Amino acid sequence: xxxxxxxxxxxxxxxARIGVGSVDALFEDVPKSAWRSQPIEGxxxxxxxxxxxxxxxxxxxxxLPAGSVPFFVGAxxxxxxxxxxxxxxxxxxxxxxxxxxxxxxxxxxxxxxLFEFQxxxxxxxxMDVANASMYDGSTACGEAVMxxxxxxxxxxxxxxxxxxxxxxxxTRTQARWTNFTAVDASADIDGNEDLxxxxxxxxxxxxxxxxxxxxxxxxLSSLAEACHAKGALLIVVVTEIMSLGLLSPPGEMGADIxxxxxQSIGNALNFGGPYVGxxxxxxxxxxxxxxRLCGETVDADGRRGWVLTLSTREQHIRREKATSNICTNSxxxxxxxxxxxxxxxxxxxxxxxxxxxxxxxxxxxxxAKIPGITVxxxxxxxxxxxxxxxxxxxxxEELATRKILGGVPVSRLxxxxxxxxxxxxxxxxxxxxxxxxxxxxxxxxxIL
Numbered sequence: 076x077x078x079x080x081x082x083x084x085x086x087x088x089x090x091a092r093i094g095v096g097s098v099d100a101l102f103e104d105v106p107k108s109a110w111r112s113q114p115i116e117g118x119x120x121x122x123x124x125x126x127x128x129x130x131x132x133x134x135x136x137x138x139l140p141a142g143s144v145p146f147f148v149g150a151x152x153x154x155x156x157x158x159x160x161x162x163x164x165x166x167x168x169x170x171x172x173x174x175x176x177x178x179x180x181x182x183x184x185x186x187x188x189l190f191e192f193q194x195x196x197x198x199x200x201x202m203d204v205a206n207a208s209m210y211d212g213s214t215a216c217g218e219a220v221m222x223x224x225x226x227x228x229x230x231x232x233x234x235x236x237x238x239x240x241x242x243x244x245x246t247r248t249q250a251r252w253t254n255f256t257a258v259d260a261s262a263d264i265d266g267n268e269d270l271x272x273x274x275x276x277x278x279x280x281x282x283x284x285x286x287x288x289x290x291x292x293x294x295l296s297s298l299a300e301a302c303h304a305k306g307a308l309l310i311v312v313v314t315e316i317m318s319l320g321l322l323s324p325p326g327e328m329g330a331d332i333x334x335x336x337x338q339s340i341g342n343a344l345n346f347g348g349p350y351v352g353x354x355x356x357x358x359x360x361x362x363x364x365x366x367r368l369c370g371e372t373v374d375a376d377g378r379r380g381w382v383l384t385l386s387t388r389e390q391h392i393r394r395e396k397a398t399s400n401i402c403t404n405s406x407x408x409x410x411x412x413x414x415x416x417x418x419x420x421x422x423x424x425x426x427x428x429x430x431x432x433x434x435x436x437x438x439x440x441x442x443a444k445i446p447g448i449t450v451x452x453x454x455x456x457x458x459x460x461x462x463x464x465x466x467x468x469x470x471x472e473e474l475a476t477r478k479i480l481g482g483v484p485v486s487r488l489x490x491x492x493x494x495x496x497x498x499x500x501x502x503x504x505x506x507x508x509x510x511x512x513x514x515x516x517x518x519x520x521x522i523l
Contacts, residue, residue, distance in 0.1 A: 139480065141344050145511035147438075149458040149502025150288065150483040151212070151239050151314040152347075153339045156506055161341050161414045165407055174406065185406070186381035189369040192413045199319045200333040201326025202355035206366035208409040209352030209401060212336030216242045216282065216312055217249040218365045218399055219332045219354065220257070223280035223308040225363050225398065230255040231277040235270055236263035237287025239314055240488040246282070255279070262489060264460070264498070265451065266291030271301035278305065280332075284312040285325065288488070290455040290500070292322060299329025308332060316340055316353065317504075318456040320428030332356045341415030342408050351408035361385065365399030427505060431457040435503040441516050442501070447523035451498075458502040460485070463523065467499040470522055477518050 081089075086098070095101060102110075114120070122130070141154045148154070165171065173185050189207040196205035209215045220232045232250070234243050234257055243259060250257040260268055266289065270281050281302050286292045295311060302309045311325035313335035325333045335353040338344075342351060356364050362385070370384030419427060435457040443450045447464035463470060467484035474481035485498035503512070 138346065139475065139478070141480065142506075144478045144480055145514045146480045146506070147482045147501045147503060147511075147515060148480050149315070150488065150500050151241065151336060152344055153315055153317070153457075153502060153504055154344055154506050155317065155339050155504050157341060157343055157411075157415060158418055160418060161411050164414050165411050170407070170410055180382075183381055186369045186383065188410050188413055189404075189406070190371055190381050191417075192409045193369060195413060195416050196335075196337075196353045196355055199316065199324060200313075200330075200335070200353070200355040201324030202330070202333055203326075203358035204361050204364070204368065205353065205355035206364055206404075207369055208337075208404040208406070209354055209366055210405060211338075211348075211350035211352045212312065212314055212334060213239070213242045213245040213352075214401065215334035215352035215354045216310070217246045218401060219310045219334045220246055220255070220280055220282060221249065221253060222332060222356075222360070222363050222365065222398065223310060224255050226308060226360055227279040227306060229277055229279035229307075231258065231275075232256065232279055233258045233270060233273050233281045234260060235281070235283040235287070236260040236268050237266065237289060237291060238282055238284045238312060239288045242284070242312060242314075262492070262495065263287060263291070264289055264495075266293060266453070270298055274301060274305050274307055276305065278302075278307040280308040280310050282310045282312060284314065285322070286315065286318055286456045286458065288314070288500070289485075289498075290452050290459040292318075292454040292456060294323075295325065295328040295330065299331075302331075303329070310334065313353075315456060315458065317424075317428055317431055320424035321432060322456065326355075331360065337408070337412045340419075341411035341413070349405060349408055351405040351412055363398055365401055366404060428456075430505045431503070434505065434507050435459065437509075438501065438503045438507065438512050438515075441512055442519065445516060445519050445523065448519060457504055458500060461499050461501055463497045463499055465523065466496050468496070470519075471499070473522055474515075474518055479515055479518055481515060481518070 146154050169184060193205045193207060197203065224230055232255060234246060247257045258273065260270060260273065266287060270283065274281060281298065283295060283298065285295060299309045308331035309329060310332045311330040313319065316335050316337050317339045333355045337351040337353045354364065354366060367383060368385035370382055372380055372382050374380050416424065435455060439450050439459055442448050442461060449462045450459060451462055452459040468486050471481050471484055482499045482501040485495045485500060489495055
């Protein structure tokens with residue numbers, strides 16, 4: 076039985092009240108050429124709940140979940156162990172049903188955990204202040220460039236060849252519609268690009284990822300100095316936030332804005348989302364930061380409380396005064412991040428990061444011994460690039476038939492570059508076992 080809450084009489088009464096003769100009249104602004112007279116081909120008709128459930132389960136069974144097979148996929152999405160306590164706590168009603176604090180004075184719990192989240196992000200990145208989260212790392216990257224344009228009153232952004240292509244694409248899309256120029260450097264396969272040489276008097280910012288999409292770890296101090304010498308800002312992107320448990324934070328290397336993807340902490344892969352964007356900057360640029368900022372204060376009776384200190388979005392202030400129209404934060408994902416990181420603590424995060432790196436070193440050493448595989452990285456955290464003697468995309472497909480998710484071919488991220496076809500991104504985390512490494516190595520030996 077279909078659930079139809081309104082009767083025919085209900086609809087006729089509603090149409091009469093607003094003075095419209097038919098439902099179709101409500102869509103008169105849509106060109107008739109865009110109207111469909113027949114159902115969409117291939118789209119099944121409505122069905123009962125049980126039939127739909129069976130259909131969806133059958134479709135889901137075609138997926139190969141990350142946790143069911145040896146898994147070496149990274150490229151901005153990483154499999155880490157999330158303690159059961161995280162999911163248990165975020166599903167409590169007071170967390171699960173709360174949303175963005177439009178009436179902050181009655182949202183003390185939400186404001187408090189967002190304040191804790193901001194504190195954690197600022198500490199991780201080595202920056203003065205962080206906002207209350209964004210959609211994901213890629214949109215945070217684009218927002219950071221627009222912020223740099225506002226701060227410097229310039230409109231030319233240089234994008235590193237080691238920046239994740241998806242992040243670069245999001246930034247280029249925003250450039251197209253907000254009238255700034257995004258200059259793409261060549262793919263930085265070996266980690267030796269010279270971005271300082273590209274900076275000129277019109278450059279608002281340089282966007283560089285660390286570790287890069289190819290896995291290279293760099294000291295960005297000299298690049299920060301080169302940016303500042305010419306009045307530009309340095310934006311550092313981190314797609315694997317777990318790396319900051321081991322690497323020097325971008326703030327210590329002179330970054331002006333740091334954006335990151337926080338999925339690795341507290342948030343499972345979940346077939347592509349949802350994710351949580353991190354955004355941090357220097358205090359002097361705080362008022363140009365998109366999103367919102369929660370602060371700690373005391374009330375009239377001296378009791379500790381939390382407030383919405385800064386909100387630069389159009390939903391809270393006049394549109395022409397807004398720094399950004401990005402319209403929400405990933406609140407529940409930010410809470411999961413905060414709970415997981417609180418459970419780990421500073422020492423626990425450092426140990427976990429060390430375990431990630433050690434596991435990746437073991438994997439790299441094992442693969443380097445296989446004829447037909449060359450590890451191209453001199454440095455990496457938990458992900459590196461290998462050059463294969465055959466096309467990487469075909470080998471990954473072959474590995475999948477053997478129930479091994481063997482990595483991400485660079486050709487899937489950067490199309491139309493034959494020189495990159497044999498490159499494969501391989502990641503290992505604390506969830507990777509010696510058995511997984513042995514299985515991947517044996518499959519490579521057989522295929523190559």
